[in-house]
Amino acid sequence: MSYKFEEQSKSARNAILAKLKAQVAGADYEKLPEEPTFEYAKQSREQLLENFVSLLKSNHAEVLPIKEEEIGAVVVKQLQKRKIDSLLYNPNAQYANALASSFGASSTELTLLPFDFNVNENKLNYFNDIPASITSSRWAIAETGTIVLWPTPDEPRTMSLVPPVHFVIADADTLHSNFASLVEQQNWKAQMPTNVLLISGPSKTADIQQTLAFGAHGPKELIVLLLNSQ
Amino acid sequence: MSVNQYVPDNKESKYADSARAFRQNVAKDLADEQLRSNFHGAMNYLMDKRKASFPSSDELETLRQQCKLIKQRALVKLPLLLEQLENKLHENGIQVHWAETINDANEIIAQIIESKNGKNIVKGKSMVSEETALNDYLQARNMEILESDMGEYIVQLAKEHPSHIIMPAIHQNKKQVADLFAEHVKGFEYTTDVDTLIGEGRRILRDKFSRADVGITGVNFAVAETGTICLVENEGNGQMSSAVPDLHIAITGIEKVVEFLEDIPPLLSLLTRSATGQAITTYFNMITKPRKSDEKDGPEEVHLVLLDNGRSQAFADEELRQTLQCIRCGACMNHCPVYTRIGGHAYGTVYPGPIGKIISPHQLGIEATKDLPTASSLCGACGEVCPVKIPIPQILQRLRVESVKKPTGSPKELKGTGANRKTTEALTWQVWSFIHRHPNIYAVSMWFATRLRALVPNKLGAWTRVRSAPKPAAKTLHERIKLRTEEAS
Structure with missing residues (x-):
């Protein structure tokens, strides 16, 4: 590959770096001022959970505290309530069998759609014909009411973005008090995947006259199935 | 062509001319009552939201100090961090390109798109791409590029540019947006209901996302340690633009790099709370990576374009370097009494408001922006709310000095130094300074000034356009005090 911009870019790189280096030559990086950090008051698990749930709710997410064995039944009920007849899911997920049996036992016809396609080749169908999805999540953050998704080949990143309704399973046992402690304690820097997503509600915008509207581009609804919260 | 022969494309930005028209723009926009009311409402809303999101001033001040130092550390290590970022991104499979000027950045992007035969381009929100006027550049190459942030989409329909860096269409109210949709969107049934308007935007833009082959986004932070590009957003269009098309091109200024992943949480917290009051x-x-072979979505290629465009000039001066600490939250504009009244377009620059006044001189030169630093009452609000403690009022005063300084032609001088220097003004101050350093001459000149006060003209240029001319008193203060002391004794 040889384009004009490669030369251009190399030359610009050298010019920019030379200018910058000339300015900070001899800087002593050992003597930088100490950076303060704010010590937040320690909160109990109950307080953290309460904060997590109330922030998500105030950001228009629906939070359903459930037991693990209820996943299938709750999802079926929520889909029926919304008159949705199919759900995109990860067939290798831990909860996949539970979903399958609840779907099988459903009074209305419900279809589970495995994510077994390549998005590139199915974009139109993906954007137009898939009404809902369900994904797992890796951690949760109390301070901001945030759910952390760590997409995998089984649960691709757009699964939480393209379908208009997104069910996400969050586990209260993975709740961290804030983003800083999560990044540090779980040593993110050593294991960054292709993509990490922090999600704190359904897609929204206030771009027209500061009036909040939901479902700007991504999901109109975020339904959080919260495990181990009781 | 050898590397050494390459010359950056220095063609002037279109924003230089609009910045030169600042005074005319101000007069026009101040007279627009609708515009003033739109801004007034929006700024009050954003100020209240910010305030409510910082209940503890202890926490706020500690975070500001911490984030200021995080950014200053990143800046003092900037060349090293840029190299580290480049290496890490390469390891991760992301390609890095460098541009000194806006047109070089545009050309790089155009060539990347052409190399992949890209046709349908969607753009997430990126102020740096506004800086380079990327849309104009690509359209001139017959490429269709669509803004996908709701605010940016509205602004693009109106053939305008953003009037606020966070809320691009803040100058429009819902009726104006509805009128725009009625004019441009086929089959739109007129309504000013915001949910319906956003629903229309959603329908149109999701269709575009499903057909797009190129996505362009900005960058909020780039992490050198891990080679990670971070995007902050509410709508999901940034994700749509970066995850759905086969090709993702991100563009950013060289100052957006930070050293560690652990620098991100405090910066993110201050950014969103300062900008819109959101936790x-x-x-x-x-x-961190393009799509891997076993993954089912994400772009096959990811590129990052690093743009200088005057940033290295700001970097060369320790005081002005603080300008580069900016994390683009927009709090300074929300709190600025001038911005609130004149709105974002009057500045004529890409970045409006207080931060725009101190960034733009590096991008467009002092000549084109010479009036901007003077349009401030130096009330200090911008400096007080700045999450990374940029001393904006101090830098405004510095730029005022630079704009009237006698240029020396030194290579360290800012581009356009002395552009606002006027011979009579410079001479007046020289005389003033001389008189005040010589007591005898001072006494004599004051005697003349008071006795000949009737001769002061009634018209004194700009001063008397909106004010009456000043008249010296009949006696100097010294004389009056002397008289009082004599009477008292």
């Missing part, structure tokens, strides 16, 4: 935005998207 966090709906989405925070961290991109």
Whole structure:
């Protein structure tokens, strides 16, 4: 590959770096001022959970505290309530069998759609014909009411973005008090995947006259199935 | 062509001319009552939201100090961090390109798109791409590029540019948006209901996303340690633009790099709270690699374009370097009495408001922007709310000095130094300074000034356009005090 911009870019790189280096030559990086950090008051698990749930709710997410064995039944009920007849899911997920049996036992016809396609080749169908999805999540953050998704080949990143309704399973046992402690304690820097997503509600915008509207581009609804919260 | 022969494309930005028209723009926009009311409402809303999101001033001040130092550390290590970022991104499979000027950045992007035969381009929100006027550039190459942030989409329909860096269409109210949709969107049934308007935007833009082959986004933070590009957003269009098309091109200024992943949480917290008063935005998207062979979505290629465009000039001066600490929250504009009254377009620059006044001189030169630093009452609000403690009022005063300084032609001088220097003004101050350093001459000149006060002209240029001319008193203060002391004794 040889384009004009490669030369251009190399030359610009050298010019920019030379200018910058000339300015900070001899800087002593050992003597930088100490950076303060704010010590937040320690909160109990109950307080953290309460904060997590109330922030998500105030950001228009629906939070359903459930037991693990209820996943299938709750999802079926929520889909029926919304008159949705199919759900995109990860067939290798831990909860996949539970979903399958609840779907099988459903009074209305419900279809589970495995994510077994390549998005590139199915974009139109993906954007137009898939009404809902369900994904797992890796951690949760109390301070901001945030759910952390760590997409995998089984649960691709757009699964939480393209379908208009997104069910996400969050586990209260993975709740961290804030983003800083999560990044540090779980040593993110050593294991960054292709993509990490922090999600704190359904897609929204206030771009027209500061009036909040939901479902700007991504999901109109975020339904959080919260495990181990009781 | 050898590397050494390459010359950057220095063609002037279109914003230089609009910045030169600042005074005319101000007169026009101040007279627009609708515009003033739109801004007034929006700024009050954003100020209240910010305030409510910082209940503890202890926490706020500690975070500001911490984030200021995080950014200053990143800046003092900037060349090293840029190299580290480049290496890490290469390891991760992301390609890095460098540009000194806006047109070089545009050309790089155009060539990347052409190399992949890209046709349908969607853009997430990126102020740096506004800086380079990327849309104009690509359209001139017959490429269709669509803004996908709701505010940016509205602004693009109106053939305008953003009037606020966070809320691009803040100058329009819902009726104006509805009128725009009625004019441009086929089959739109007129309504001013915001949910319906956003629904229309959603329908149109999701269709475009499903057909797009190129996505362009900005960058909020780039992490050198891990080679990670971070995007902060509420709508999901940044994710749509970076995850759905086969090709993702991100563009950013060289100052957006930070050293560690652990620098991100405090910066993110201050950014979203300062900008819109949110504890966090709906989405925070961290991109570290292109799609891997076993993955089912994501772009096959990811590129990052690093742009200088005057940043290295700001970097060369320790005081002005603080300008580069900016994390683009927009709090300074929300709190600025001038911005609130004149709106974002009057500045004529890409970045409006207080931060725009101190960034733009590096991008467009002091000549084109010479009036901007003077349009401030130096009330200090911008400096007080700045999450990374940029001393904006101090830098405004510095730029005022630079704009009237006698240029020396030194290579360290800012581009356009002395552009606002006027011979009579310079001479007046020289005389003033001389008189005040010589007591005898001072006494004599004051005697003349008071006795000949009737001769002061009634018209004194700009001063008397809106004010009456000043008249010296009949006696100097010294004389009056002397008289009082004599009477008292």
